[in-house]
Amino acid sequence: MRDLGAGFGHLLKGQRWMARHGKSYGLGLVPGLITLVLYAAALVALAMWGTDFVSWVTPFADDWSSPWSGLFRGFLTVVLFALALLLAVLTFTAVTLLIGQPFYEALSERVDRDVSPDGTAPESDLPLWRELWLSGRDSLRILVRAALWGVLLFALGFIPFVGQTVVPVIGFFVTGFFLTEELTSVALQRRGVELRERLALLRSRKTLVWGFGTPLAVSFLVPFVAVFLMPGAVAGATLLARELLGEETRDGRDDRTDGGPADPAVSSGPAPAH
Numbered sequence: 001m002r003d004l005g006a007g008f009g010h011l012l013k014g015q016r017w018m019a020r021h022g023k024s025y026g027l028g029l030v031p032g033l034i035t036l037v038l039y040a041a042a043l044v045a046l047a048m049w050g051t052d053f054v055s056w057v058t059p060f061a062d063d064w065s066s067p068w069s070g071l072f073r074g075f076l077t078v079v080l081f082a083l084a085l086l087l088a089v090l091t092f093t094a095v096t097l098l099i100g101q102p103f104y105e106a107l108s109e110r111v112d113r114d115v116s117p118d119g120t121a122p123e124s125d126l127p128l129w130r131e132l133w134l135s136g137r138d139s140l141r142i143l144v145r146a147a148l149w150g151v152l153l154f155a156l157g158f159i160p161f162v163g164q165t166v167v168p169v170i171g172f173f174v175t176g177f178f179l180t181e182e183l184t185s186v187a188l189q190r191r192g193v194e195l196r197e198r199l200a201l202l203r204s205r206k207t208l209v210w211g212f213g214t215p216l217a218v219s220f221l222v223p224f225v226a227v228f229l230m231p232g233a234v235a236g237a238t239l240l241a242r243e244l245l246g247e248e249t250r251d252g253r254d255d256r257t258d259g260g261p262a263d264p265a266v267s268s269g270p271a272p273a274h
Contacts, residue, residue, distance in 0.1 A: 007211020007240065014236020015229070017111060028107055028231025031100025036227050038095075039088050046084050050077050090146055090175075092226055093182045094139040101132055104234045108186045111238040115249045124190045131189070138185060138195045146178045176213030177202065179220065183213075183237035184244070191245070201244050212240055 018025045046053075054076045055061075061069045097104060105124075112121030124131060153171050157163040181202055188198050202209050216233055220226040242249050 003205060003207035004211035007208040008215060010236045010240040011212050011216060013239055015232035017235045018232040024107055024110060025231050027103050029227060031096050031103055032227035032230045034099055035092060035096040036224065043084060046081060050080055054080060089221060091143060093179055094143060096230060097182055098136055098139060101135055104186050107231065107234055108238045111235045117248050117250055122191045134189060139182065141195060142178055142181055149174045172214050172217050173210055175217040176210055179217050180209045180213035183233050184241045186234055187238040187241035205244060
């Protein structure tokens with residue numbers, strides 16, 4: 001339970017850090033807004049032409065008597081839109097992080113410098129194109145893992161009572177874990193931590209990860225809300241990554257906006273091993 005509260009605490013600290021740094025927050029909103037516009041356009045297009053698409057892929061239903069043809073295609077249209085909406089929720093974070101790689105990289109570095117006792121931050125030696133390639137590749141791998149979990153949970157959802165109560169709760173925890181992996185990858189990839197190592201690191205502190213990612217997953221069900229929480233989520237994930245690695249962290253106390261060093265604060269030691 002202690003780790004669960006600590007994880008949620010990192011989420012709140014990240015949002016508070018962004019509230020004190022207006023300029024960084026403004027820049028951090030840009031990738032999420034771009035992704036939101038792209039996804040909204042895709043969903044609107046699907047809503048407008050989804051029925052035509054379903055009719056095109058089901059020519060065998062043309063000769064069905066009324067109302068069966070309309071009911072069948074209407075059902076498929078609803079399922080298609082629901083799946084597209086679910087895919088949008090699952091991929092929103094990954095796509096936003098990919099689009100906003102330069103923005104979030106700079107944001108994560110600034111958080112590191114603000115809370116590091118010596119005012120420094122790990123820097124990646126890789127060129128931008130290489131970082132984008134690694135980020136895209138790892139995001140695809142995580143998406144495949146998340147999709148497999150989604151198929152399993154979907155199947156379990158047909159179990160009476162358990163499928164309507166326990167399975168959705170498990171789904172939020174699973175989504176929170178993968179969401180946290182995506183967000184911490186900004187800070188951990190900059191430190192040279194590969195995907196396999198990142199997953200092992202997160203599994204070693206599952207309760208901490210769930211405390212951070214699960215409430216975020218619930219709020220991210222509304223993409224518009226996700227846009228405004230994303231910068232703070234990246235900041236909080238950087239703090240979470242520091243704890244996972246046992247790095248010393250001090251509270252950032254730069255209350256001005258942007259620019260200017262943080263005031264000194266008492267340093268906390270490395271996180272206890274679990």
